[in-house]
Amino acid sequence: MRNVQTQAYLEFARARTGPLYRSACLLAGGDTHLAEDLVQETLGRMYLVWGRTSKLGNPAAYAQTVLVRAFLTHRRRRSSAERPIAEPPDLASAPGGDAALRITLLEALARLAPKDRVVLVLRYWEDRSIEETAAAMDTTPGAIRTRCVRALGRLRDELGGELADLIAH
């Protein structure tokens, strides 16, 4: 990669590392080690296509899509060695955050199927449209609508009535 491109790539990476990391943490259910690995993989994949991104429209959105696919690939590979996260060590350690909300929400997310988690994160954290979410997950808008309704239902069951109370506090 030419120097000017490398500089542009590094600038992009520096600007997007924070948002990518936050998305990755939600996808990983609070597993910050996995989140770091997913961000590294995403930035690596972006390096591969850098210089060819002009026709992709929005490199930042493309990077988020790469992140989602890296996460789903990771989950497929690790599905046979799935380990439930009962008490992730990092969940309550955020400075300035609401620890109860953080623990409750991340644990509930971690108990969802990976694709359910992805749909909810894309729709309600990244504010992606149904169509954009479908494109990111290589599926149809109809399938996303169905999965989204189910995932919301499952998450609400997991949370009970806690979410509103936790946010209110």
Place this chain on the structure above:
Amino acid sequence: MPVEFEDELGDALHAVADTFQPDDPHALVGAGHLRGRRLRRRRTVTVVAGTAALAAVAVGGVLAGGLVQGGGRTGGVAAAPERPKPAQPGKAATPAVTGKQVARIFAGLLPPGEVTGLVGYGPKDRPVPDALASAVFDDGSGPGLVEIDLQRPANPVEDCPRPAPAGTWCSVTHVHGGTLALFKGYEYPDHRSDVKEWMATFVTSDDAQIQLSQWNAPEEKGAPVSRPTPPLTVAQMTAMVTSAKWKPVLAGLPSTDRPQGDKGGAPGGAKAPQAKADAAAGNG
């Protein structure tokens, strides 16, 4: 589902996400950059060699009978080389290549054997410019993952690592402006596992790239070795990446302009300084 819950969820996700900050963002950027360079090395262990002329005679017929010339045979006996008629560069206004199309061609080019887990992706069904397909192929001696990736422009070209890392083999042919690079190595350069990765990369005269990778395991990483070597021979890999059947796929890839001044992927063109630096660092 009450709208209130969706609103609450959005608020909660934002509140929780905002509490996450990477411990060392600079280190994360550096690690991602390094991973990208490694990935690029693996994709571009392609070669421009001054000694290619003799080898070009040996495989020139395959190329001329395949993608470059547009003949029908793949992997057969060499035909007489002719001046190539390049496929139309990817000027498609809208991406036309579907994953099904790529997967069908890919499966059709595999030799006789069992094909499982066949998948394909094209720019028509996802927002990336590449087309790719993969499957687990078993010729009777055990399953091995095989993947093919088509893109335009081609990645920058690198020399074969010299000296060749232990246990690897690298070769290049250079015919009619196109480059065929073959590489046999390991998934992990430090040989911490016995998973081997063999690659064949063909860069056409109009700067498109077809790259095939295969492993002696049903997965690239994390699966035990299932056979001594990957399933396809050099001749079979060559036939697959030079097949004329890829021409409509290459013609249907979206045009992704090479950045101004970057001649990296042009066969026989100048090598990007960074690519040479990557090559010097090892063979990924």
